[in-house]
Amino acid sequence: MAVADDELSRVFAALADPTRRDMVARLAVGDATVGELADPYDVSIQAVSKHIKVLAQAGLVTQTKVAQRRPCHLEAEVFDLMTKWIERYRQQAQARYERLDAVLAEMQAADHGTEHPNPQPQQGAAS
Amino acid sequence: MAVADDELSRVFAALADPTRRDMVARLAVGDATVGELADPYDVSIQAVSKHIKVLAQAGLVTQTKVAQRRPCHLEAEVFDLMTKWIERYRQQAQARYERLDAVLAEMQAADHGTEHPNPQPQQGAAS
DNA sequence: GCTCTGATCAACCATCAGGTTGACAACTCC
């Protein structure tokens, strides 16, 4: 069913889990090994390893190899991908609200003159 | 298993699905009924209804009641929740990189004087 | 009143996600 096919989906999905968000918060402070990351949680280290894999596949985390350790490093650039997506639609919505406000104001002004009884609530007509 | 218990989790999870992100994009342009939202996709209207429910539970969308229609409206404020979370850790990571750069520079400068052979790669020590 | 439309609810099915345990690989240290 091609779920989470693109990077954005993987990033959002990765951060949808509170444990993984928590790990990101931990990694923002500094790099950490799998064991260090697993420590605060009472789940198996295998589960944590899986979480890291998810974060890595989302591009949020990279792992290096130091002896038998696998220090994890936060790749903050991927955040930009999300921020851009969010900002795009936030601004679009914002602009629409402003346009709607203008239309409403205009309608109100017009109503004072013409008094037409059935004002169309123009939905989806703002393309 | 308490998956997606807090709002942030619900928002991220909601946007992890490409179809739902698409719907958000559509709603940023203007309000739309369930049928209008369902039109571009070849899934049943019930499936779309479910998607909208997920978006609504995440607080991304509100539905009003106009006759038998249920126009959907994008609530852009919830985006701020995500943006705040992201920015927090992005900046934290950023600051850490800068600090790390400073440390590295310092170490390099020190190496020129002392020439110690095994420089510790201080990880997780930046709390 | 009856029918058509728009949308949701309920039951069901297949897949995915997060967890577990057990095995094993890679590396260090004695």
Next chain:
DNA sequence: GGAGTTGTCAACCTGATGGTTGATCAGAGC
């Protein structure tokens, strides 16, 4: 070389998710 440490892989279980179809509800319009 053998034991201990660190982490991953594989198989498995369970609950959530996304999809379907059928039934139903709420209004509009004849």
